[in-house]
Amino acid sequence: MLAAIRRMTTVAGETARITRFSLHAPKHVEVEFGDGRMFKLSAEFLRINSPAVDGKIRSIGGEKVISGRRHVGIMSAEPVGNYGVRFNFDDLHKTGIYSWDYFYHLGSNKFTLMRNYIKTLKKHGLSRDPRGRK
Template identity: 65%
Template sequence: MAMGAAVRRMHAAAAAAAAAAQPPRLTKLALHPPRSVEVEFTDGSSFHLSAEFLRVHSPAADSKIISVSGEKVIFGQRYVGIMSAESVGNYAIRILFDDLHKTGIFTWDYLHHLGSKKFSLTRNYIRTLRKHGLSRDPQRRK
């Protein structure tokens, strides 16, 4: 009997470790156009992610990215807005921004990552802009 109990404990520990390795599941997604998306997860975390933050961290390749010293930088997105979003299966959304960027697919896992790292990602983004003399503000048209 002791051997069976030890095996059950090992299986239970392995299952608990696997569950802990899984990112939390999305429980709420609310679009607040044009300015933000609100997400909540099973671990109790909730995040308000601004349109600018999401646009800058879009997982898609984009024509508005410039390469500065080999570093890809998106700038001038302070006033970008969210026009709409559509479901991609049951695991993500595709957001249409008012600069017509629409190729980024934001998975639930990626939204959780962005929310939980929001402050460090924002700080790094601002540092990168400063380092290259760029701004969050859009360029003025000539």
């Protein structure tokens, strides 16, 4: 199954056609689209931008805040139909389905999304690093 996901080709909705998907577990994925754009997305970035509703998300003042995921890893990925991928992260999160369109959105807005995430963490006194064990 992993071999099948490493080289998927399908249509990515209204954006560009995906031409390559490569999982480099546990650190990141690379996705390439027919318009020539290629994105390298870290496991942390994918985890904090999960499209799933997750019980480990803190809502502070209506903001979605996921902290302590700097070292999260991707354990596996599985295709979902012909439109996306579901990741299994080592923090046991596995419910989000990342569509090809969503990958394109994440890659195109990577720096803004990450900058806003870091600002939100600082605003609430949280960190990208996991809490120490007590």
